[in-house]
Amino acid sequence: MIFLQVMAAAILATPPQHSIGPRPEKLGFSQTVEADTGAAADTVKRTRPRAIEYSDAYYTRLRIHQIASYTELPLFAAEWIVGQKLLNDERTGFPPQGLKTAHTAIALGLGALFTINTITGGWNLWDSRQDPSGRTLRVVHSLAMLGADAGFAWAGAVGGDANETDEGANQHRAIAISSMALATAGTVMMWLFHD
Numbered sequence: 001m002i003f004l005q006v007m008a009a010a011i012l013a014t015p016p017q018h019s020i021g022p023r024p025e026k027l028g029f030s031q032t033v034e035a036d037t038g039a040a041a042d043t044v045k046r047t048r049p050r051a052i053e054y055s056d057a058y059y060t061r062l063r064i065h066q067i068a069s070y071t072e073l074p075l076f077a078a079e080w081i082v083g084q085k086l087l088n089d090e091r092t093g094f095p096p097q098g099l100k101t102a103h104t105a106i107a108l109g110l111g112a113l114f115t116i117n118t119i120t121g122g123w124n125l126w127d128s129r130q131d132p133s134g135r136t137l138r139v140v141h142s143l144a145m146l147g148a149d150a151g152f153a154w155a156g157a158v159g160g161d162a163n164e165t166d167e168g169a170n171q172h173r174a175i176a177i178s179s180m181a182l183a184t185a186g187t188v189m190m191w192l193f194h195d
Contacts, residue, residue, distance in 0.1 A: 052131040054128070062120070065117055065120040069187055069191075075106060076180045078106050082102050082106060083173065114145075114152060125138055134194065140186075140189070144189070145187075147179075151175055151176075151178060151179030154175050155179060
């Protein structure tokens with residue numbers, strides 16, 4: 001037992017060989033201290049990480065953002081099913097008015113969802129700008145969702161041509177599905193890789 005105490009005292013009394021952070025040192029009794037900067041090892045200044053503090057409003061916005069994101073995939077599925085049925089019915093005759101109304105209502109729901117999530121997500125991105133933890137993931141997610149926002153706006157802009165020609169319908173569908181895919185990738189990325 002005394003041997004272990006002597007060993008522990010010798011290890012603790014041995015000065016570090018490096019001037020950065022706590023590191024396990026080699027065992028020995030005759031080590032000398034040589035600092036690269038010429039300063040004594042105990043006077044080397046180290047930068048301490050800054051504490052990042054978030055407000056209650058940040059966490060409220062985050063919770064709204066997360067809950068709203070769970071409605072995204074069901075809305076995408078509903079919009080795709082109704083849109084596909086609408087395209088098929090327009091090619092074979094006249095689609096029922098209720099189908100057009102449902103497609104528009106779901107699109108407006110997606111617009112509301114993306115407006116809420118863009119505002120809450122953008123605001124929280126700004127509030128977390130000083131936090132280096134997970135920054136790349138947040139920025140990539142934000143860029144993907146802003147790209148999806150632009151795609152949905154474009155799909156809505158060309159949507160009027162969808163009931164005029166097959167080319168317009170195919171363009172509207174391609175833009176909408178691409179935007180859904182980009183948004184889904186951005187959302188799933190945060191579900192899987194957030195801290």
